[in-house]
Amino acid sequence: MLPSLFIAHGSPLLAIENNEYTKFLTKLGQTLPKPKAVILFSAHWESKIQKVSNVDQYRTIYDFGGFDEALYRIEYPAKGDNQIAKEIEDLFTNNGVSFASETQRGLDHGAWIVLRLLYPNADIPVISMSVNSNLTPEEQYKIGKALSVLRANDILIIASGGTVHNLAALKWSDNGQVDSWALEFDDWLAHHLDKWDLPSLFKYDSLAPNAEFAVPPYGKEHFIPIFYAMGAADNHQKATLLHRSFRYGNLSHSVWQFE
Template sequence: MMPSLFIAHGAPLLAVENNEYTQFLNQLGDSLPRPKAIVLFSAHWESRVQKVSEVDEYDTIYDFGGFDPALYTIKYPAKGSQEISSEIMDLFRANGIPFDIETRRGLDHGAWVVLRLLYPNADVPVIAMSVNPALTPEEQYKVGKSLAALRAKEVLIIGSGGTVHNLRAVNFADNGQVDTWAVEFDDWLAHHLHTWDTNSLFKYDSLAPNAQYAVPPYGNEHFVPIFYAMGAADDNKTAKLLHRSFRYGNLSHSVWQFGE
């Protein structure tokens, strides 16, 4: 059985950096059973109706500006899998999840930065998926849960985002200090993930300390992929924190494994 993962994709610079977090993701790709395919929900692809990619080979999208020019030369030419895309559509139909098919969109940096660190040769088929921040956490969890059967077919399900992601609060000078409010929120989250306390997690915005800073009301799209990934392991309710660190004062680099 393949686990599902939540992976923080951090800033685009991770694609060209060599640090504690990039080294961890390199090692994680080597330590996981090799997947037949990867289904990835990216915070950088928002849609009101669930999108399912059916792409033969992906272009690389540079959905950022003002960074190292080397970033704009990176290509991640992953291929898709019509077989897995079709299975996803069947599962969505069976579970009453509305969806649309996307046949042209490439991989945004929420997808390719993570995938390139895990599987640098772009040799694992990918099915890119959108997220809908307007859904309730329960509904996002249900979307992930509907895909749980894929884990038994060697498909790795990933939610790519960030548990603490407030770009108005980051300190790009990065003096090594971590803001207390970010740690308090992430500690609360870790406790309730470990105990699979969905009743509390689904009300994180009112229950978690500093939730309005960690997941600002103007942008929850980076947080919600965790519910898609968690739902995909509803049949094996276990959560394990594989890595946690912070950059720029409060931007979280966390990796959670759900299921076994």
């Protein structure tokens, strides 16, 4: 059975950089068994109702500005899978999850940057999924849990975001130093993920140190994908930190495996 993963997508620059983190993601894609398809929840696709992509061919969305021109020439021509999209919709129906089918939207950079590093040939079908930061963590977890049975069918579930994501606090002239508040929050998170302590994790905003900086209201959508990924592994409830590094003073590059 494939795990579910929470993967930080970092800055769009990862698409053209060669560093510790990009090398890790490339190796991860080579190490994991090749999936039949990937279901990907992206922090950069928010909607009030759960959206399920049902497309034949994705276009590449450049939902960022002011970066190197080379980024806007990258394409990731992934295909969808109508049958798996229908399976997802049936599971949501059976588990009381409201949803809507999306037949037009392409892949945002929260999706294609991660996918391109893992599977550069774009030869694995993708079902893109939205997230909703207005839901409670319990509700987000429930959505992921509804899909957990798909992991036994060689389908990889990925949630793309970032455990510490505060654009206002980034230090673009990176000197390698990591802000203590970011480390304290991420250490708290790791401790409670390791114990699968859902009561504490669901109240991270009031219990975790420096939560207001690590997960500011305008950046909440980057943190909450972790609950979708956790829910997809509710049957065993095992969390493993595969990678952690930081850029720009506090932007986390964390990869969590749930199984």
